[in-house]
Amino acid sequence: MSQLDTATALVLAALITIIGYGLQAYFTKKKELDVKMHEIKQGLFSAMVDEIPYVFIPEYRDKLPPDQKLEHAERFFGPYRKLWLFASDATIRKMNSVIDLFSPPSSHQDRPTATIAEFVLSLRKELGIQTDLTITDVRFVTVK
16 A cells, blocks of 8 residues: 555545544534423423313313413413414414414514514524424414
8 A cells, every 4th residue: 555545545534534533513502402402392382282171171161260361371372372483383373273263363464464474484494393383373372
């Protein structure tokens, strides 16, 4: 083996080592982010599921005094607002279907509302969420 072959082999080995380390670091970081995202979603989903009977099921909701209804609604819709940053398109659309049962969406969005909806969608994209949602999918729910 000539010196050129030896030098080439050393450079190639060094490059392979660097690339391997880079790939390992990338996949380790990706896994950490995936685990963190799962934990966030799990917390939000859990909080929402706990409140479903008190917000949507009349047999439970109607037995509560107004101040407790409001508390349960806030505990449900607080996580709902955060889901826009983490949940899949399918989950958001399904949640919209549930909300639409109780409060049909407006067919008109004024300019400020549309601009805020565009902002929310851009935040999703910034977080790396591939989305087909449009501004008409964004719901602003008022808890009364």
